Amino acid sequence: MAARILIVDDDPIQRRLLEEAVKRFGHEAVTADGGEAGLATLAAARGDFQLMILDLVMPDLDGMAVLERLAKAGETLPVIVQTSRGSIDTVVGAMRAGAFDFIVKPVNHERLAVSIQNALKISALEGEIRRARRPAQSGLGFRDIITKSPEMARVLRLGERAATSGIPILIEGESGVGKELVARAIQGASDRRTKPFVTVNCGAIPENLVQSTLFGHEKGAFTGAVDRHxxxxxEAHTGTLFLDEVGELPLDVQVQLLRAIQEGEIEPVGARRSQKVDFRLISATNRRLLDMVKEGRFREDLYYRLNVYPIFVPPLRDRREDIPLLVEHFVSRFAAEEGKRRITGIRPDAVAMLSAFNWPGNIRQLENAVFRAVILCDGGELTVDEFPQIAAQTGHVSAIRRVEGNDAPPPAEPVIIESTLPPVATEDGLIGVAVSSGAGNDPAPFGFLRSLADDGHVRALVAIEEEMIRLAIDHYGGRMAEVARRLGIGRSTLYRKLKEYGLADGDDDDAGVAAE
Structure with a gap:
């Protein structure tokens, strides 16, 4: 699993050697020429590094002083120290100061690779343990939200500002984008962090029980009310109440919710008097409440009470740079939970495929896809074969091999496999009829065009246009008039493009016209 590693060493030759070694291991390397520079780089990155390789002997600020500063700052970044002095006292001192491992110069690359792998693995497991324990103690914080996208950075800034007050917040966004996580982070950064955080899914409560669930009821208030509820x-008194899918509330309950917000008091079903409650209200919705107001399905006065401080959480497809980070997080989490400690990461081509997918179910869908992949994985890394549904929808070559029942590599020469049969769905939900290998590229299912090149980047429009013309010519048996009509271009334009792409000789135009 690729990581971002900070190398701190005053020796330029040693820095260069370590940088090349780290890159060869598949990680990203950032260098600093001393202790002060290393700490400044680490502070500017704001948690963007997963590991530090630190030289102990440096002129300005030595390694032991750097370790002491990291400990005082509460930094949990694993550190591998290196020095030419390999005495027992040096080793013990470095370990007591918080170092994860110790390597003696000249560094053995195999030893370094094992140390890096172990440090990243242990760090990931410890991170999952901290995240699992934190909600029960003091709530999640904004630093626990995994992101590096500018769109989410704006969301976090808005949340941090809102956390310092009791202003009502409305979090908007598609289902599965992490609205509740943002709400929990706001709670964790507020002065109510040690108080209750009560979540209510308004869309999951039966309509006849909404009032009782939200406001409670007295014994005997209605048939079946055998106890006070x-x-x-x-429950959220002195804490935070999170109303998820608030747009699902019935109109009559919306009136009582408005009163609770305005007056700070509620009236349980069957109660003789109202009760004062002190709560912080955070609402969330995946609908446009303003449209519901116009349609008469949501009270306008309540809408303006809830929408005092709106926060919009963007969908995952609009912050694709977060996908690799989230995948890494989910792989570490599920590998630890499922006891599959041999799984250390995910292949780069699989990450590229996941990053190209639109994820209509957002982070929740990505989480479930990685969970399934971890269960299916029998090796040390997740591959595209563990994501069959995603591969099918992105047109990845692995989907074709599953459809054809052949895991062998594609043939060296271009080949076209045609069929007059209708599409057939397999058990994995994959669909295919025919396969066209294209010109030197991995095959894609018939009717699909590859959107990504072999290096994981999107293909140029020129290459896609050329492939589309080739496919149309093959599909319509070289009948140029039909090809032009189906492509929606003129025949002269088609012949011009054939020449541009080297698909026709100088006399092909006349021959094509005569043949038709």
């Missing part, structure tokens, strides 16, 4: 507002 405490509502969610009362």
């Amino acid at each position: 405490t509502g969610k507002f009362q």
